[in-house]
Amino acid sequence: MSKNLKRANVDFVVCACNTAHAFQKDIEEGCGEVPFVSMIEVTSNKVLENIEQTGGSKKCGILGGGGCIEAGLFQRSLSARGIEPVTPCKENQDLLQSIIYRIKAGDKGDEVIQDFVTLLKELKEENNCSQIILGCTELPLIIEESMAIYDGVSAENLVDSSEVMVEAVVRIAKGDLEIEQAMDFSSEGHKEKSSTAEILSTAASAELAE
Template identity: 35%
Template sequence: MTPAEEPAVIGLLGGMSWPSTLTYYRAVNEGVAKALGGSHSARMVIWSQDYAEVERRQLAEDWEGAGALLAAGARRLAAAGADVLAIACNTMHRVSGAVRAACDLPLIDIVEVTAEATRSRGITRAAVLGTRFTAQGGLFTGALAARGIAPVLPAAEDQRLVDRIIYEELCRGTVSDTAASAFTDLRQRLRRDGVDGIILACTELGLLIPPPERVSPEIVDTVAVHVEALVTASLAGRPGPRAATR
């Protein structure tokens, strides 16, 4: 690349939680290195939220306050030289409108790229596994339905299980064998019920699945497809204001 064609700088709204931000940082850099070869790495700036503040607003369903937090982070990333934005959290895409309104940078939307990846794999019935706010928030169900895919949400008891694993373990950097076993059991039951795709609609859920199984076509890991879109957007070069997002 010539200096005029240098990659766009990715601005990542992270810290929600820090384990998922670590995963993003590693995966984006690996993606750029694979694409460009040699010792290349990503042009990237990260604004890491204090997750306790984010979690407090989530659990209180204070989405206006949550949106204000991310909007402030987006402005910081823009000031730091970011060219495109990404929210490293599925649940917080409920406030993506506040992020878009905060600055003129395009947002690479995890929901849209995941729904498109699900469609491209020929999945027709997809289980949406994430926090209750993600599962019940309508973003994924709407994006999937618009592509002819039937969204399947976990039963109330299973949703409580997923919530507990996310908030009490994964977001605190813990990956227990008990949680991994329970999550495997849930996925197997969903398959028996006719689901042909599992969307990991929480950026930490992939930590519960062994890497060889994580790359199965029926497992749609939102982090993996989001990272792929971010690497593509970065290597396409600097976009103009309000460029089209995927």
């Protein structure tokens, strides 16, 4: 793959799937000398930036598919930045998986919205999360409708990993952001570089195959 990337004069590579980052080590090896920009790291940096700007609690909820959660992708990245990761309880994680499948099938009706609000309430009200990651590409499709009936969260509380990745790609392409800067982080008391996810989750493989 690396030869094809070089032949195409690719400057950097991104992956538009959160769960696929369970295989980040393999992806990076396939890219060779072409830099890989991780959606997980870029999103975690945005969470840290938001917390430092707003002074909110250092707790971040993670809403993502089962494979992404079980692989611990955001959990490790957030923890490296001194942020406590919070995932839904088992019952609500199963509910979230159902929501994702229903959205994929074209269902964005009232029941789906109400179920999603249940998840937002768990993270915001029961766990006091100041930030919530929308770590699945389907979830932003229902967020406006969800906020319309639940005012417990606002745009400043939500971090859409896809949107953050797009913004980073544009800034890198324009020369406004260095790739190392996009991936690295610097915060008081947390100067170490976060480690690359190395666990290849069976759950992630199953989710990607569906």
